[in-house]
Amino acid sequence: AQKITQTQPGMFVQEKEAVTLDCTYDTSDPSYGLFWYKQPSSGEMIFLIYQGSYDQQNATEGRYSLNFQKARKSANLVISASQLGDSAMYFCAMRFFNDYKLSFGAGTTVTVRA
Amino acid sequence: DVKVTQSSRYLVKRTGEKVFLECVQDMDHENMFWYRQDPGLGLRLIYFSYDVKMKEKGDIPEGYSVSREKKERFSLILESASTNQTSMYLCASSARERGSKETQYFGPGTRLLVL
Numbered sequence: 001a002q003k004i005t006q007t008q009p010g011m012f013v014q015e016k017e018a019v020t021l022d023c024t025y026d027t028s029d030p031s032y033g034l035f036w037y038k039q040p041s042s043g044e045m046i047f048l049i050y051q052g053s054y055d056q057q058n059a060t061e062g063r064y065s066l067n068f069q070k071a072r073k074s075a076n077l078v079i080s081a082s083q084l085g086d087s088a089m090y091f092c093a094m095r096f097f098n099d100y101k102l103s104f105g106a107g108t109t110v111t112v113r114a
Numbered sequence: 115d116v117k118v119t120q121s122s123r124y125l126v127k128r129t130g131e132k133v134f135l136e137c138v139q140d141m142d143h144e145n146m147f148w149y150r151q152d153p154g155l156g157l158r159l160i161y162f163s164y165d166v167k168m169k170e171k172g173d174i175p176e177g178y179s180v181s182r183e184k185k186e187r188f189s190l191i192l193e194s195a196s197t198n199q200t201s202m203y204l205c206a207s208s209a210r211e212r213g214s215k216e217t218q219y220f221g222p223g224t225r226l227l228v229l
Contacts, residue, residue, distance in 0.1 A: 004156075033215060043123075045157075045204060045220035052215065091156060095216070100145055100164060100208075101172070102218055104156035 004092055006105035013082045014113050020067070021077040021108050023092030031097040034075040036066065039107070040088045048090075051075060082112045117141070118221035120205050126227045133192040135224050137205030144210040146188035147218060148172075148180060151202040163188055164210070195228045202226075 003026040013019040025034070036048045051059045051066045059066045067076040079086055092105040121136035139146065145164050149157040149172075159172030161180040169180050177199060181189045188207075192199055202225050206218040 035217065037220075043202065043204075043223035043225070045206070045223075047217050047219065050215050050217060093157075100147075100162055100170075100216075101159060102147075104158075106154055106156045 004094055004103055004105035006092055006108050008108045009106075010109040010111070012111050012113060013079075013086075015084060016081055018078060018080045019082055019086075019110060021079070021090050021092075021110070022074070023076055023105060024072075024074045025092075025094050026073065027094070027096075029096050033095050033097065034066070034068070035093040035095070035102065036064070036075075036077045037091045037093065038086075038088045039091065045091070049077065079110075082110075084112050084114060086110060087112045118205060118207055118219055120203075120221040120224050122224050123222060124225050124227075126229065127192075127195050128229050129196060131192075131195050131228075133195050133226070133228075135190040135192075135203055135205075135226070137188045137190070137207075137221055138186050139188075139207040139219075140186065141207065141209070141219075142185065143207035143219075144185075145208045145216075145218075146182065147206040147208075148178075148188065148190045149204045149206065150174070151204055151223070157204060160190065195226075197228050200226060200228045 032053045034051045038046045049061045065078045089107045095102045117140045147162040148160045163169045163182040179191045205221040208218045
């Protein structure tokens with residue numbers, strides 16, 4: 001089974017600054033997708049960004065970008081120009097192309113300070 | 115927008131009770147999922163369903179069962195609730211797009227406390 005590792009349990013970031021959330025994964029299968037989700041205190045998981053293992057360019061969605069380094073098996077999320085509303089828990093997840101299952105990391109809590 | 119709803123946000127039950135958690139999605143998605151979320155463990159898959167009346171066990175199915183009689187509705191059943199089933203339960207759905215960006219969309223979650 002694939003293993004997703006998020007080594008940062010919690011982070012503080014100043015408003016308007018950028019923050020990078022680490023995610024590494026362990027698999028020998030070459031075909032997979034990587035996802036990041038945001039979970040505010042309300043509890044709902046919100047999909048942020050997706051990167052496919054064969055995608056040539058790093059994914060971007062507004063203030064979110066994914067720093068995908070396939071050889072290092074890492075898929076770090078970068079949030080630019082942090083806002084107070086970015087305070088939440090963030091999860092990295094992976095799914096193989098031939099599977100339904102989405103496997104999650106343990107999450108990183110981000111607190112944005114004014 | 116995809117809408118996934120769950121029947122309760124908060125639920126308190128007693129040990130031994132039968133508990134039903136309901137999930138409904140309005141996007142005609144084939145796949146539906148039930149996860150539980152515990153601090154430090156992320157989300158763990160309990161069961162999923164890829165079609166009506168079809169189900170497969172996830173990583174932690176023990177103590178749970180599911181029912182999918184209609185495409186839009188997926189129910190999680192705790193036959194005899196125990197205190198170690200106190201947790202946050204999240205339902206998700208996705209369209210069948212294997213091999214590409216099949217994204218799961220989540221409901222708001224149910225926080226279950228078993229006393």
